[in-house]
Amino acid sequence: MEGRDPTVRIAVVGDPGVGKTSLITAAATETFPDHPPPVLPPAILPAETVPECVPVVITDTSSRPEDAAALELAVQEASVVVLCFAMDRPNTLARVSRHWIPELRRMAGGAHVPVLLVGCKADARPADHTLQAAVVPILQNNPAVETCMECSAKKLQYVGEVFYLALRAVVHPTAPLFDAQAQTLRPLCSRALKRIFMLCDKDKDGILNEAELNAFQIHCFNAPLQTEELIGVKQVVAERVPEGVQNGGLTLPGFIFLHALFIERGRLETTWAVLRRYGYNNDLVLSQETLSAVNFSHAPDQVLELSEEGRAFFTSVFERCDVDDDGVLSTREQEEMFSTSPGSPWSTPAYDGVLVETSKRGLLSLRGFLAKWAYTTATEPEVTLAYALYFGLPDTETAASLFTTSRPRRAERRSDAGRRSLLRCFLFAPTGLDTGPLLEGLIAQARPVHGLPSVPITAAVAAVSLPGAGGAAAPDAAEPRTPPRGGDAPGAAGGGDNTKGLASPGTTGTGPAPPSVTLLLRPFAEEQGSVLLGSPGARAVLAAADVAAFVFDATSRESFSAAVARMLAVASAADDCLPCVLIAAQDTVMDPTLAAEVGESCSRLGVAPPIPYSGTFPGRGMYQALAGAALGAELTIPDTPSLQARRRQRRALRRAAWAGGAGLVATLAGYAAWRAYHGLPLLGSGRAAEARAVPEARAAA
Structure with missing residues (x-):
């Protein structure tokens, strides 16, 4: 009932005359009504009158055709349904499977609503009929039916228990824990219990010893286990699951069996x-x-x-799960890692197009693992928190240290942008230019060798080394790298030395690796960029970016002009505080005339010359240049018309302030001259003389 009204709403439904109204009346008043009304108004039970301390509303329903809308509304609002039939009318039981269960499923609209099947008028049941024989097929074929029981409103037998079981079906439901058909715990229940076992196993020996079991008991129930209870628990487990007890303690199979036994015996609470x-x-x-x-x-x-603590925590998770110590997580190791959680958070469509580093066999490396968590934190931080807890983080108090929030962008860029561990780059490209190589080039190895991604790339995330001493780029990956699409080595194809107007992509140096940062590239096709700029939330979306890159065809003047126009529009929408970089896609040498125009335009706009890249495989220096642009923001913000207007306004305000100040000084000087001409003391001179006279008089006295 998380996030919803805590009130438990019980809808009582069934054929006419089966005893619905009498059941509610008998439970509420402990009397049997000789002449019950057709339908009772909703009965409200305050939380303080209910054992589970939740408010309860019991709604009586009518099966008349004219009341169909009210019946459907009651079922749609219900937390649980009490489905009644009459023990002395077999046809009402037959209609449970034929009519009521399909109808309840339709009314609920696909939502899971537990059903309690109740045989009313047990006092009138024929002696040769048993409830169990009649309802077993219904229970087997309808998982929504939690349980079945009989009662008698006339004799006040089990009427209170009906509503207690209905309440328990909501507060302590069976369905999430136990598969009645398979007679086993459900996978999510087993995973949750495994996580709890792992948290309680403080010495990590795979066994809950007596001290750990007592700590668990106190944590959950505020009371330790008595010695006799502990002995009894271990005896029961050892009899049914021999491997469940070792060295005087409970193993994971024993711990899970114990809870299955609680459920089997009806102790779901x-x-x-x-x-x-x-x-x-x-x-x-x-x-x-x-x-x-x-x-x-x-x-x-x-x-x-x-x-830093967060990255260290997820690094420790990776190392713990990499049992063969080969630097990657196999499919089996990943399954084991997520076995204490509901499953991998990355199996959803939102992560299908996210590229991170893998081995050549497509297995997740440590850097790819950390990159995925960096991306998850940037997009869904609550998911990262949840999985830190699933992976064994002891509590939410410790969890807060896994995250950090930067200062506001403007303040950060003036002081400590270099402390950031993640930089986001929005990559804008026109129709016809493929950003795939740019995204794939960031990753040392991004997929299994047997093919390309089956879905479009929505992001690429990887660590990038920042330039080292002397501006040389340090090698980013120690192991050999495989170009994703052709080419044997990173680097931009040039075919000549005519690169006027273009920035150098950087060179590879030697020596100790400089600091690195995680770079997140998010592509925007031309249509996506237009939609973003036209949306009212464009400024907020762009505020999340550290740098924007604009790709253009280096052989086309029109493509360059369009990229500049898009850059100016994005920069203005971002309130003129977003660093921008131009990227020239060139497989051939740029025309010298166009190169000169490009260089002149960049100089006029106050941005760096475009970074060249070959469509086959971009040089590593390009990504370092993007990171550098984000960290050196003031040098890469374009001189947009809106920024020019702000500068003009500031200059006008300064001139007005100077003019006002000069006028005030001239006025004061003229006034002082006037007083001097008329022999009047200057302002304050009389008070100063008086101030000097007082101590002189005191000294004379």
Whole structure:
């Protein structure tokens, strides 16, 4: 019920005359109505009158055709449905499967609403009929039916239990924990219990010893286990699961079996108490309340990223799961890593097009692993927090240290931009220019050798070494790199030395590696860029970028002009504080006349000359140039018309201030001359004389 009204709404439905109204009346008043009304108004039970301390609303329904809309609304609002049939009317039981269960499924609109099947008028049941024989097929074929029971409103038998079980089906539901058909715990329940076991196993020996079991018991129930209870628990587990007890403690199979036994014996509240104590909601994922313990709010021009502690934590997770110590996570190792979570967060479509570094076999390397978490934190920080907790982080108090928020952009660029670990680059390209090589070139190895991505690339994330001493770029990857699309080595194809108007992509140096930063490239096709600039939220979206790059065809004057126009529009929309870089896509030498025009235009706009790249494989220096542009922002912000207008306004204000100050000085000088001409003392001179006279008089006295 997370994020919703905590009220438990119980809808009582069934054929006419089966005893719905009498059941509610008997439970509420402990009397049997001889002449019940057709339909009761909703009965409201305050939270303080309910054992589970939640408010309850019981809604009676009518099956008459004219009341169909009210019935459907009651089912749609219901947390649980009590489906009644009459024990003395077999046809009403037959209609449970034939009519009511399909109809309830339709009314619920696909949402899972637990159903409690209740045989009313048990006092009138024929002696040769048993409830179990009649309802077993219904229970087997309809997972939504939590349980079945009979009652008698006339004899006041089990009427209270009906609503207690209905309430428990909501507060302590069976369906998320146990598969009744397979008679096994559901996968999400087993994963959650495995995480809890891992958190309780303080010495990491795979066994919960007596001290760890007692600590677990106190944490969940505020009371230690008695010695007799502990012995009894281990005996029960050892009898049913011999491998569940080792060296006097519970193993993971034993711990999971124990909770399966609780559920089998109807003690769901015990397992739910454990799960909720460790932060789970009814869907068996960490609750919003648990995740909201860390505040992720920040201004659009601030950046939330992993801190040094956060990167160290995820590095330790990788190293723990890389059991064969080969530097990559195999499929089996990844499955084990996510076995204490609901599954990989990267299996959703949002991550399908994200490129990170892998091995040649497509296995995730440490740098690729950290890059994925950097991307996840940038886009969904709550997911990163949740998985840090799934991976074994003990509590949310520790979790806050995994994240850091930058200062506002303008303040950061004046002082500490170099402290950032993640830089975002928005890559704008016109129709007809493929940004694929630019995105793929960032990654040392981005996919299995058997083919290209099956979906468009939406982002590329990788670490980039910043320029070292003397401006030389340090080698970024120690192992051999495989160009994603042709080419044997990184570098821009030139075919000549006529690169006037273009910036140098950098060279490879030697020596110790300089600091690195994670670069996140996000492409915008021409249409996407136009949609962004036309949206009311463009400024907020662009505020998240550290640098924007604009690709153009180096053989086309029109392409360059369009790139400049797009750059000026983006810079203006970003409030003239977004660094911008031009990238010249060239497989041949740029025409000298065009190169001269490009250089002159860049000089006039106050931006660096375009960075050249070959369409087959861009040089590594290009990415270092992008990172450098983000860190040296003041040197790469284009001189847009809006920025020029601001400068003119500031100059006008300064001139007005100087003129006003000069006028005031002239006025004061004229006034002083007038007083001197008329023999009057200057302003303040009389008071100064009086001030001097007072101490002189005191000295004379």
